[in-house]
Amino acid sequence: MAVDKKYETPLLDELEKGGWPSFVREIKSAAETNPMANDLLGLLEQSYTEKKGHWKHGGIVGVMGYGGGVIGRYTDLSEKFPNISHFHTMRVNQPSGWFYTSEALRTLCDIWDAHGSGLTNMHGSTGDIVFLGTRTEELEPVFKKLTDAGFDLGGSGSDVRTPSCCCGKARCEWACYDTMGLTHFITNKFQDELHRPAFPYKMKFKMAGCPNDCVASVARADISIIGTWRDEIQVDMQKVREYAKNGTDILKEIVMMCPGKCMDWDGKDLKIDNSSCRHCMHCINVMPKALAPGKDRGAVVLVGSKAPIVEGALLSSVLVPFIKLDEPFDESELWELIENMWDLWCEEGKNRERIGEFIQRVGMGNFLEAVGLEPQPDMVSHPRENPYIFYEEYFEEGE
Amino acid sequence: MAEEVIQRKTDIGPPHFSKFLPPIIKENYGKWKYHEIPRPGVLVHVADNGAKLYSVRAGSPRLLSTNKIRKFADLAEKYSDGYLRFTSRHNVEFLVTKEQNIEPLIAELNALGHPVGGTGNSITSIVHTQGWIHCHSAATDASGIVKAVMDECIGHFTSMELPGKLRIALACCLNMCGAVHCSDIAILGIHRRPPKIDKENLPKMCEVPNVVASCPTAAIRPVVYDGKQGVEILEDKCMFCANCFTVCPALPIANPLNDGISIWIGGKVSNARHEPMFSKLAISFIPNNPPRWPEVTDAINNLVELWAKNAHKHERMGEWIERIGWPKFFRMSGLEFRKEHIDDFKHAGLTFKRSAHLTY
Numbered sequence: 001m002a003v004d005k006k007y008e009t010p011l012l013d014e015l016e017k018g019g020w021p022s023f024v025r026e027i028k029s030a031a032e033t034n035p036m037a038n039d040l041l042g043l044l045e046q047s048y049t050e051k052k053g054h055w056k057h058g059g060i061v062g063v064m065g066y067g068g069g070v071i072g073r074y075t076d077l078s079e080k081f082p083n084i085s086h087f088h089t090m091r092v093n094q095p096s097g098w099f100y101t102s103e104a105l106r107t108l109c110d111i112w113d114a115h116g117s118g119l120t121n122m123h124g125s126t127g128d129i130v131f132l133g134t135r136t137e138e139l140e141p142v143f144k145k146l147t148d149a150g151f152d153l154g155g156s157g158s159d160v161r162t163p164s165c166c167c168g169k170a171r172c173e174w175a176c177y178d179t180m181g182l183t184h185f186i187t188n189k190f191q192d193e194l195h196r197p198a199f200p201y202k203m204k205f206k207m208a209g210c211p212n213d214c215v216a217s218v219a220r221a222d223i224s225i226i227g228t229w230r231d232e233i234q235v236d237m238q239k240v241r242e243y244a245k246n247g248t249d250i251l252k253e254i255v256m257m258c259p260g261k262c263m264d265w266d267g268k269d270l271k272i273d274n275s276s277c278r279h280c281m282h283c284i285n286v287m288p289k290a291l292a293p294g295k296d297r298g299a300v301v302l303v304g305s306k307a308p309i310v311e312g313a314l315l316s317s318v319l320v321p322f323i324k325l326d327e328p329f330d331e332s333e334l335w336e337l338i339e340n341m342w343d344l345w346c347e348e349g350k351n352r353e354r355i356g357e358f359i360q361r362v363g364m365g366n367f368l369e370a371v372g373l374e375p376q377p378d379m380v381s382h383p384r385e386n387p388y389i390f391y392e393e394y395f396e397e398g399e
Numbered sequence: 400m401a402e403e404v405i406q407r408k409t410d411i412g413p414p415h416f417s418k419f420l421p422p423i424i425k426e427n428y429g430k431w432k433y434h435e436i437p438r439p440g441v442l443v444h445v446a447d448n449g450a451k452l453y454s455v456r457a458g459s460p461r462l463l464s465t466n467k468i469r470k471f472a473d474l475a476e477k478y479s480d481g482y483l484r485f486t487s488r489h490n491v492e493f494l495v496t497k498e499q500n501i502e503p504l505i506a507e508l509n510a511l512g513h514p515v516g517g518t519g520n521s522i523t524s525i526v527h528t529q530g531w532i533h534c535h536s537a538a539t540d541a542s543g544i545v546k547a548v549m550d551e552c553i554g555h556f557t558s559m560e561l562p563g564k565l566r567i568a569l570a571c572c573l574n575m576c577g578a579v580h581c582s583d584i585a586i587l588g589i590h591r592r593p594p595k596i597d598k599e600n601l602p603k604m605c606e607v608p609n610v611v612a613s614c615p616t617a618a619i620r621p622v623v624y625d626g627k628q629g630v631e632i633l634e635d636k637c638m639f640c641a642n643c644f645t646v647c648p649a650l651p652i653a654n655p656l657n658d659g660i661s662i663w664i665g666g667k668v669s670n671a672r673h674e675p676m677f678s679k680l681a682i683s684f685i686p687n688n689p690p691r692w693p694e695v696t697d698a699i700n701n702l703v704e705l706w707a708k709n710a711h712k713h714e715r716m717g718e719w720i721e722r723i724g725w726p727k728f729f730r731m732s733g734l735e736f737r738k739e740h741i742d743d744f745k746h747a748g749l750t751f752k753r754s755a756h757l758t759y
Contacts, residue, residue, distance in 0.1 A: 014690040015543055018550030021512050023460040023532075023542040030464040037464070040532070047531035047540065048689045051655035055535040057648040065409055073533060089533060093413040101419050102472035102481040109465035109472075118465045122485050125526065125577045132462070132533060147408040150418075166487065169429035170420060171444055171452065171494075178429070180416050191410040211670035215487045218675045219581040219668045226670075257672050257713060282671040286713070289433045307575030310615045310642050312745055315581070315675055352613070352646075 003035050007042035011049060030118035036133050037117045039083040043075060061088055061136050063143040066195040069153030070139060086135040087117070090142060091128035091154035093187065093194075096180035097167045098123060104149075111145045125220075126204065127164030128154040152191075158352075159197035160190045165207035166214040168227075174284065175209030176227030176297035177325040183207050185329040199342070200349035200358075210293065211281045217302075217316070222355050223338065224302040224316040225325070231294035232274040233283070239290035240270045254283045298324040301334065303341070304356025314356040317364075321378040340371040363390075421482040421494050423452050439559050440515035441501060453495040455479075455504050457513040458524050458549070458556055461489040462532065462542055470511060478504040488524045488566075490517050516557040520564055522703070523556065525549060527569040528576045530588075536641055537571040538588030538658040539687050545569055547691040548586070551700050562710040562719075565703060566667070573640050581666035583716040584699055585678045591657040593618075593637040594650035602628045605647035613646045638744070660685040660695055664702060665717030676717050679725075681732075683739035705732055727758045 015024045027044070030037035043054055059072035071089040078085035092108070108129065112118060117133035124130040129151075134142065143153065154162030163186050166172065168179030186205055187194065193203075206217030209227040217224035244250050250265045262276035263283065274294075284291045301323055302316035323334060341355065344367070349358045359367045368375055377383075417425065427446035434444040442454040471491055475483040478500040479493040486492060491513070493504055505515045517523035525548065528534065530541030548567065555561055568579035571588040579585035601607075607628050611619050618636035622629050630650075641652045662685070666678030681702065685694045702716075709731070710719035720728045729736050742750045 011690040015546050018546065019514060019553040020546055020549035020556075021458060021460045021514075022546060023462040024546075025512070026460060026462050026464040026467055029466045044531060048543070051658065051687045051689060052653060053531045053534060053537045055531075055533060055537075057535050064407070073535070087533070095413050095419055096416040098485040098487075099416055099419040099424075100483055100485075102475040102483070104414070104419060105468050105472045105483075109468050113465050120463050120465065120468065121461050122459065122463050122468065122489065122491070123461075125528065127487075144407070147411055150411070150414040152409075152411045152413060164487070167484070169431075170416075170424050171431065171454070173431040173433055173444070175429070184413070184415060188412040191412055195410060213668050213670060213675075216578065216581065216668040218670075219666075220578040253712060259672055259674075278670075280670045280672055282713070285671055288435070292433075307570075307578050307580060308573050309575070309640060309645075310613070313575075313580045313677060315677070350612075351609070352642075 003031060003033060003038045005038065005042075007038070007045060009041055009045040012041065012045050027119060034113075034118040035083040036087065037119055039081040040087070040117065040119070040133065043077060043081045043084060046077070055087075061139065063139050063153065066153060067197045068156040068159045068195055071156055073133070084117075084133065087133040088136065088139065090116075090131040090134065090139065091124060091126075091156055091162065092131060092146060093152050093154040093162050094123055094127055094129050094164070096165055096183040096187075097170055098127075099167075099170065107149050108151070111142060111149070115142045115145075126154070126161050127215075128162045153195065155194045155197075155202075157197040158199045158201050159195070159203070160193040160199075161202050161204045162194070163187050163205035163207065164215055166209050168207075168209040172209055173288070174212065174227075174281070174293055176229055176293055177209065177225075177299050178327070179207040179209045179225075179227070181327065182225070182325060182329055189330070189335070193342075199346060201352050201354050203342075203355065211279055212285065217305075219305050219315060220307075221305055221316065222303065224305060225299050226302065227293075227297065227299045228279045228322070229294035229297045230322055231296040233272055233277065233294055234292040235270060235272070236290050237269060240287060241268070243287045243290055248286065253286055257282055298322050301337075304354070304359055306354045306356050310352060311357045311360065314354075314360070316356070318379045319373065321376060337371060337373070344370050419482070419484075421452075421480060421496070423450055423496050424494070426450065427452075436519045436559065439521065439557055440505070440518055442518060451496070451498075453498060453501055455493045455495055455501060455508070455515060456486065456490045456517050457492075457508045457515050458517060459485075459489050459491050459513065460542060460546065461524070461527065467511075474504060474507055474511075477507075486517075486524075488517070488526055490524050514553060514557050519559040520561045521555055521557075521559050522552045522561070522565045522567060525567045525569055525586075526577050526579070526582075528571045530571040534571060536574060536644060536653070538590050538653060539571050539660055540689060541569055541571045541577075541588075543690055544586060544660070544692050544695055547693075547696050548699055551696045552703065555703065561703075561707050563713050563715045564669075565706070565716065567699070574645070580663070580677055581668045581675055582678050583664065583667065584702060585663040585666065586695065586699075587661045587663060589659060589661050589684070590639040590641055590652045590654065591659070591684070592652070592654045593632050593634045593639070594641075594644055594652040596630065596632065597649035597651065598624060598627070598629055601630065601647065601649035604649045610643055610647045610650070613642045615640060615642065619643055655687070659687050660692070662695070662698055662702075665715075665720050667715050667717055669715075672713065673715070673718050673721070678717075680740050681734055683737055701732065724756075724758050 121130035165179035206221035301320040305316035662682040663678035
């Protein structure tokens, strides 16, 4: 494709300076041959001049049979920048853990160079490969080539959003379950829910292999599955002593920083009261050669985190304190629980009400009852302080 | 056309990740013993059988051209048998098995303009949203501020001398596609003027009951003007969330005079030591000042350096402030404490100081 017009971009040029890699250079690089990328450059310069975006509200576009995966986008300056009059984003479901071969990346690049702006996000906030900007008539051809290459679209709108995970057992000694395997399983199990929005609002899954939570599942997922263990921290005492010898101040850096105050160090032995361990990972993070999560590994399942819109931001809270998550994944009792939650939320949830907000509205106690879970002290940071209790049963005289 | 429809494949899901894993990972899946960080930006994972995998991590602007991705593919073929991955914070990682490839790979990445780092006690890449590049509801740009901030912080990307990790995130409006609300430093685009009602188009574009229901503070009421359905906005109840604009394009809220940036600090998602926490308001408003947002980069620089100088080893921003207390933090930082810093939404009272535990 030929690019016939060149825009002056004095403001954006300032963002080519400095040591950090420049997104402006990326757009300029694509703009050498791609008219869409070139018009994006011109539009962005105008936004920088006016301190204002120039994109209209979405609009419903997509590939046949799917309700999600494409974000419709049109500029409000289409006469001035005709090549981005349509500039739809396609979300392409990433492989678990964001691992690629150079060959797979080249295939994706070939598809996008032929049909889109030549610009991507590697990756979007939810985890997808983001193809940034194309026209409506290009959506089906891109989809055809993607599926021929073994890729599919991700989620958008009120559907299961593309699940994502940390690298788990592929490259981390702390993974307490197979995050990548489970993510692949969940993504495939819920293909219909992912491609055809039918929920009150979005539904995100994030799988973290340990409580370090490298995918921010506790803050960014409606269902957060965080690996943990329930037996004793594995200790190589000789290695602990080596850390001490090499300058780690075990008393100050480990024992005093332990949130469960469950450790002691006498200069020779590290004692751990595992029954008070909070499974926070700090000691293991500081001495990875000496300490490791226990052997009885699984996960804690939390529910409900979200960003502020509409009723305020939430962190996920504990739903299942411990669950084993071994293969075969399809035998897990988790799926029945999730289906129960979805049935309830779809039936009772309001439009644009995330499941976390729904739980706040109906009450966690009522929610647990409806999905068939027993209340447990692990689910709260402390019991209620307010005495306005909704007692549900009482006696009548003479009964 | 009919033939094409028949050939259409749907619901195949993503390719299985095993197609993209290097042999060393397939052999040692679930069998890693420990890891070390021999130098900033390089991790070495050691398996039970002694096998060693080096991951070389380079920073990225997230927005990548296919030209750049092809260059990454070239480098992967040259140095890591074609295997690479991306991290949850948009860095690119080359999965190297030959130790002698590390140096030349780092040299080529640097020559390509991609610094190597982001490991251990560093500032790694900023998780962020689309901003003016692609979003209809942006109150600020995303990539430009990220670039300006990382240009300032790059020395903390390529070294590991901070007390602990520092995670910065940016969202260009309260929708927070980047879910920045649990970051050590969150840069958040905000609107500050209630939506202007496009009376002409509202009845054509929007459903009034949906618009009314969208407002979390019940600031929107249905009205009829000239026989046409419409809404009015009680401006003193508007908290600029823009949820109404999301459901109704005829309520534009973006405004160059009033849009800008707020800075939130002290959040974290990791469970290490302290439980996950939300970020709290540090600076309620900084005007948009493209192309390099100098007031934002200065503010962040000051926050980073203050924390770096005063925190104990391993303490994240929020843990440090919790130890010294917010009043002391405001005294030390010189930041102005304003009315906006006091919460007035749901459960605000839980954030009031309810004791005499004060520092002077």
